[in-house]
Amino acid sequence: TGQPSAVDFYQRLRKHGLKVFFHHAIPDYPNDLDMIVSAQGFGANDYIPVTRQLVVVTGPGPCSGKMGTCLSQIYHEFENGSCARYAKFETFPVWNLPLDHPLNHAYEAATADLRDYNALDNFHYDAYKIVAVNYNRDLQAFPLLRALLNRITGSNDGYQSPTDMGVNCIISGIIDDKYVQTAAKQEIVRRFLQYEADFRLGRTATDGAVIRASEIMQKANVTIADRKVLTAAREAARDCESRHKGDAGIYCGAAMQLHNGDLVTGKNSPLLHSAASMILNAVKHLANIPDSQFILLPEIVSSVANFKYGLGSNSRVGLDLSETLIVLVVSASRDIYAQKALACLPQLAQCDVHLSHYPSRGDEAGLRHLGCSYTYDPVMPTKNLFV
Numbered sequence: 001t002g003q004p005s006a007v008d009f010y011q012r013l014r015k016h017g018l019k020v021f022f023h024h025a026i027p028d029y030p031n032d033l034d035m036i037v038s039a040q041g042f043g044a045n046d047y048i049p050v051t052r053q054l055v056v057v058t059g060p061g062p063c064s065g066k067m068g069t070c071l072s073q074i075y076h077e078f079e080n081g082s083c084a085r086y087a088k089f090e091t092f093p094v095w096n097l098p099l100d101h102p103l104n105h106a107y108e109a110a111t112a113d114l115r116d117y118n119a120l121d122n123f124h125y126d127a128y129k130i131v132a133v134n135y136n137r138d139l140q141a142f143p144l145l146r147a148l149l150n151r152i153t154g155s156n157d158g159y160q161s162p163t164d165m166g167v168n169c170i171i172s173g174i175i176d177d178k179y180v181q182t183a184a185k186q187e188i189v190r191r192f193l194q195y196e197a198d199f200r201l202g203r204t205a206t207d208g209a210v211i212r213a214s215e216i217m218q219k220a221n222v223t224i225a226d227r228k229v230l231t232a233a234r235e236a237a238r239d240c241e242s243r244h245k246g247d248a249g250i251y252c253g254a255a256m257q258l259h260n261g262d263l264v265t266g267k268n269s270p271l272l273h274s275a276a277s278m279i280l281n282a283v284k285h286l287a288n289i290p291d292s293q294f295i296l297l298p299e300i301v302s303s304v305a306n307f308k309y310g311l312g313s314n315s316r317v318g319l320d321l322s323e324t325l326i327v328l329v330v331s332a333s334r335d336i337y338a339q340k341a342l343a344c345l346p347q348l349a350q351c352d353v354h355l356s357h358y359p360s361r362g363d364e365a366g367l368r369h370l371g372c373s374y375t376y377d378p379v380m381p382t383k384n385l386f387v
Contacts, residue, residue: 001025021046023068030144037151042075057086062114062137067145075152085158090166093118095132097171102184104133105220109191112212113204124161138162185222186352192217193224193375200378201358229255229354230375232263236274237356240267247318250381253356254278256372258286259347268381269318271301275355275363276324279370282348283341295338296324297331320362325369348372357381 023045035041059066070086077084092107121134142162149158159165192213198204236253240246247270254266254274266278331338349371367374
């Protein structure tokens with residue numbers, strides 16, 4: 001339709017040598033089936049030539065045109081005398097787990113901003129007398145999808161339900177349901193904290209996702225108190241303040257739960273951000289290094305701090321997590337304790353982390369690099385943190 005953003009994106013892709021195909025607006029879509037399944041409908045879209053029998057169609061997210069692309073291709077294939085079909089690779093919801101299983105609740109939490117909800121697939125039960133779980137958008141779209149496929153193929157022998165067209169074998173990979181339920185409940189709390197932070201920090205205009213996630217937490221019978229690292233991080237920040245530590249009247253705490261269940265905390269100081277302190281404490285704990293043992297060489301820390309101060313961009317020179325990891329790598333070339341600590345970093349992947357404050361760019365980049373599952377309180381690290 002000549003959208004400037006679409007034209008710009010097309011030109012960028014072409015400059016990178018990528019082939020680009022267009023879909024066009026179809027009048028009265030999705031109501032006029034005669035128009036949709038015609039040369040002026042799907043037939044007006046570009047045909048995408050393929051050489052493989054199995055083709056994967058992916059997109060950046062929901063409502064990105066994946067199903068429309070598949071239907072258009074199926075139309076063209078049948079017009080060219082070929083028989084084509086499509087199936088959806090569905091991760092969630094898990095159709096053969098109970099509707100109220102925490103894993104299915106976690107899917108609802110992950111899409112709270114879209115207001116997706118799970119429901120029983122009445123089409124599947126009518127066809128097979130088997131209870132199956134699906135979600136609202138697929139259930140709402142299925143009558144139209146079935147009508148379009150029947151019109152394109154000229155047959156009623158296709159899918160009888162949304163569950164039919166989904167490929168989902170997740171339940172075969174669950175060997176410890178109790179562990180999965182626990183992990184799913186943690187994910188629900190993580191999503192709630194993420195939505196709350198986005199709203200309170202102004203990233204989203206309304207609190208709709210926060211309210212929806214709160215409702216899901218009630219269904220799953222979980223609260224933020226079930227996230228142990230949250231409680232530990234807030235306690236670390238309060239302890240930091242009560243001891244008059246911190247940095248220039250700013251008191252921050254961070255907490256990590258290791259895979260063996262141990263909790264490790266960190267507090268900010270003039271030298272380190274709380275996230276950096278927490279990571280150093282975690283690897284020292286894993287490497288059995290005494291708390292009193294330094295693993296960052298003082299001369300390297302001093303050089304980095306002086307460099308930051310010399311830039312003049314910030315009067316505080318405490319190292320964030322990304323900077324601390326670099327100092328640790330350099331220190332490991334000359335110090336045996338730093339080498340042992342560095343070797344333990346991979347064990348932090350997928351560990352739960354919570355910060356009592358909004359993370360700096362360097363802290364967030366470091367946590368992502370380590371593969372930690374982190375959340376944070378939507379509070380800027382100012383002197384008024386606990387007012």
